[in-house]
Amino acid sequence: MIKFFNKTKKEPQNLSQPKYLGIKLQAGQIAKPGQVMVRQRGTKIIAGKNVRRGGDDTLYAAVEGVVKFSTNKKQRFDNSQRLVKIVSLEPVKERKGA
Numbered sequence: 001m002i003k004f005f006n007k008t009k010k011e012p013q014n015l016s017q018p019k020y021l022g023i024k025l026q027a028g029q030i031a032k033p034g035q036v037m038v039r040q041r042g043t044k045i046i047a048g049k050n051v052r053r054g055g056d057d058t059l060y061a062a063v064e065g066v067v068k069f070s071t072n073k074k075q076r077f078d079n080s081q082r083l084v085k086i087v088s089l090e091p092v093k094e095r096k097g098a
Contacts, residue, residue, distance in 0.1 A: 027069045030092065031061035037087055046074075048088025065089030 021039045025031055038045050038059040047053045048070070050063045067089060074084045 025067045027067055029067050030064070031067055031089060032064055033061055035061045037061060037067060045085045045087055048086040050089035050091060051087055059087055061089055063089060063091055065091045 023038050025037045040057050047059050052062050070086050073081045
């Protein structure tokens with residue numbers, strides 16, 4: 001008696017877990033200190049005012065404020081220029097008597 005084996009089963013290609021990268025807070029939203037604003041690999045988006053960069057290039061809020069995105073030209077070492085995205089925070093003024 002001859003047995004035939006099914007070779008159509010394949011192991012999954014992606015064995016790593018998802019990283020959930022991307023923009024976590026949109027423009028105009030209020031960020032609290034330490035809150036993650038952008039998860040990224042490399043510096044696609046640069047930290048502006050009141051924003052700090054973590055060891056894995058994650059951008060997080062340093063103070064409480066409103067998220068603002070802008071673009072600017074940055075000069076490279078070979079004098080060429082590139083357009084960069086910048087995320088910054090406008091500080092929220094504290095309310096008295098609240």
